[in-house]
Amino acid sequence: MFDFAALVANENMKIYRRPRAWIMLGLLALLAAAVALIASASSSSPLEMWSMTSVMLMLLVPLANIFSVIIAADSVAGEFTGGTIKLLLIRPWTRSKVLLSKYVSVLIFVMFTLLVVYLSVLLINSAVFGYERGVSAEKAFGVLDPSLSAWSYYHQYFLLELISAAVGVTLAFMISAVFRSSALSIGLSLFLLLMGATLSQLLRLVDKPWVDYVLFQHLNLTRYIGSGGASGELHSGSPMTIGFSLAVLAGYYLVFMALSWFVFTKRDVAA
Amino acid sequence: MLSQPIVQLKQVTKRIGGKTIIDNLSLELPQGEVFGFLGPNGSGKTTTIRMMVGLMRMSEGDIVIGGSSIRTDYEKAIRHVGAIVENPEMYKYLTGYQNLLHYARMVPGISRNRIDEVIRLAGLDKRIEDKVKTYSLGMRQRLGVAQALLHKPSLLILDEPTNGLDPAGIRELRDYLRRLAAEEGTTVFVSSHLLSEMELMCDQAAIIQAGRLIDVRRLRGGEEADAAGIRMxxxxxxxxxxxxxxxxxxxxxxxxxxxxxxxxxxxxxxxxxxxxxxxxxxxxxxxxxxxxxxxxxxxxxxxxxxxxxxxxxxxxxxxx
Known part of the structure; x- marks a missing residue:
């Protein structure tokens, strides 16, 4: 087990010894600060902390996801593009373990980006606008449930974002393992991520039952918070619930993982 | 040599899309010799090396290294192997030292001392803290040799190791490889297209063409050859x-x-x-x-x- 930790340490070294990781993380914190300061300087009416939080999350969380997807898409493909995969694989480790160490380091990065967003939004907003106690999520984030506090919403929000981000990077990771080209897998992953929301809007117009099972319909989990457990409608007429969305995501997750593993462990390395 | 061959290639065949790349190749590498692997471009040298290190699967046959099959007991077999496959591609955004640390972490029991020792051997002391992207091809080649030697492998596989080295570097590498084989009993398997270089470096050489082994020649060493060399x-x-x-x-x-x-x-x-x-x-x-x-x-x-x-x-x- 200790040995496996060394593999993950290697993967982390390859992520964090590059300036780009710190530029990404720094950008998230910097953007949070910039938005807060500009808003507080330019607004005529006094702003409230939690409503600013709502605005900032809309901006920062997708950006954090983009950064995570870039790292995930480059994780395996970067080794192929650079040719370093050869020297990486000829060690006394099976390919599965090497791949797992890469996956673990990607998940750590996802958590790291979300943690940076979590902390910088909370701290910067509290510092600039003053921390507000006892605000309801109904007022701050516009949810239906009046009993939910903003503080509690904030935490549920990050928990659910972590789940959908994990599915998103697993998709990018799979594309990375299958296509073995950094540029292609970063491009394709970002395209899917950015087009996903638009695509899901478009698909709602399609009156077919399979639409309910399309991945992009389920990546926005935070809409379920404080909505009484259901949001939107399935084509069968019953409401779309968080349970259903999580089940669909789990299904995709398993497929992505199986494909990544199969392709990475079976294919010849000719890079 | 009486010692057991450290590597045995047993009727190795590789087919890609119906085309036979390697055809029934059998070869034994004795311990402690520098063994050359010659062949024209496209003859299957690199494919063979890729199969030896498990980067490619064989269609048929087996490769046994140090008594373990690369097919069924990969983790054990590959422990004996240090290699450079084609170009020594390292992580350019890391320093030379970080690169070595990376590979050292992947094998248990490599101390910092060993890393320093290998750096000295490769003659990289002065530049080891620089990023690899600032290295010349020759320096990358040296770093490649350094990473291959980290865990003191009993089989060292080098694909075109003299690529990009200056004459002094080539000579140094040649002397080092010969010493490694003679003193530590390491088997060195070198592929190259520089024939004169191979002549100076190798004890034996196998020649392959179109995926077939066509000849194995002794270039030096071995009692009969020595005696014959004087009298003939x-x-x-x-x-x-x-x-x-x-x-x-x-x-x-x-x-x-x-x-x-x-x-x-x-x-x-x-x-x-x-x-x-x-x-x-x-x-x-x-x-x-x-x-x-x-x-x-x-x-x-x-x-x-x-x-x-x-x-x-x-x-x-x-x-x-």
Whole structure:
């Protein structure tokens, strides 16, 4: 087990010894600060902390996801593009373990980006606008449930974002393992991520039952918070619930993982 | 050599899309020798090496390294192996030291001391804290050799190791590899297209063409070869001013026990004569020529170089 930790340490070294990781993380914190300061300087009416939080999350969380997807898409493909995969694989480790160490380091990065967003939004907003106690999520984030506090919403929000981000990077990771080209897998992953929301809007117009099972319909989990457990409608007429969305995501997750593993462990390395 | 072969390739075959890339290749590498692997471009050298290190799967056959099959017992078999496959591609955004640390972490029991030792061996002391992207090709090659040696492998596989090295670097590497084989008993498997280089470096060489092993030759070492090298006559070339006269002189003066005149080839255009002679005879022939008033400009062995042998067995074909 200790040995496996060394593999993950290697993967982390390859992520964090590059300036780009710190530029990404720094950008998230910097953007949070910039938005807060500009808003507080330019607004005529006094702003409230939690409503600013709502605005900032809309901006920062997708950006954090983009950064995570870039790292995930480059994780395996970067080794192929650079040719370093050869020297990486000829060690006394099976390919599965090497791949797992890469996956673990990607998940750590996802958590790291979300943690940076979590902390910088909370701290910067509290510092600039003053921390507000006892605000309801109904007022701050516009949810239906009046009993939910903003503080509690904030935490549920990050928990659910972590789940959908994990599915998103697993998709990018799979594309990375299958296509073995950094540029292609970063491009394709970002395209899917950015087009996903638009695509899901478009698909709602399609009156077919399979639409309910399309991945992009389920990546926005935070809409379920404080909505009484259901949001939107399935084509069968019953409401779309968080349970259903999580089940669909789990299904995709398993497929992505199986494909990544199969392709990475079976294919010849000719890079 | 009496010792067990460290590597056995057993009827290895590789087919890609119906095309046979490697055809029934069997080879044994004895311990402690520098073994050359020659072949024209596209003959399957790199494919063979990729199969030896498990980057590619074999269609048929098996490769056993240190008693473990690369197919069924990969983690154990690969422990014996240090390798560079094609170009020594390292993480450019990391320093040389970080690169070595990366590979050191992947094998248990490599100390910081060992990393420092390998750095000194590769002659990278001064630049090891620089990022690899600032390295020249030769320095990357050295770093590649350093990472391959980290865990003291009993089999060192080097694909074109002299690529990008300057003459001093090539010589240094050659001496080091020979020492490694002689002193630590490491088997070194080197593929190269620099035939003269291989001739200086290797004990034996296998030649493959179109995925088939066509010849294994001993280039040095081995008791029989040593003994033979001294006693057997070698073709010698004398550069002289008047080849015809020189040839006549030798034919008259030197006869075999049966009275048959010595076989002398005349190469007028090159201003030289060729004949088979033992080492001891060379001085005598030279004295004879000088006494006969012939000017001798040079004497050298005209034994076939590996290059000539190589072209001979591969029929001079390049890509098949």
């Amino acid at each position: 006559p070698v073709q010698m070339l004398f550069e002289v001013d008047r080849p015809d006269e020189a040839a006549a002189l030798i034919r008259d003066a030197i006869r075999t026990a049966d009275g048959v005149p010595a076989q002398v080839q005349v190469r007028s255009e090159a201003g030289a004569i060729l004949l088979d002679a033992r080492r001891a005879d060379v001085a005598e022939i030279n004295a004879l020529l000088v006494r006969g008033g012939i000017l001798v400009y040079g004497i050298r062995s005209a034994g076939k170089t590996l290059e000539e042998q190589f072209l001979e067995v591969t029929g001079g074909e390049s890509v098949v």
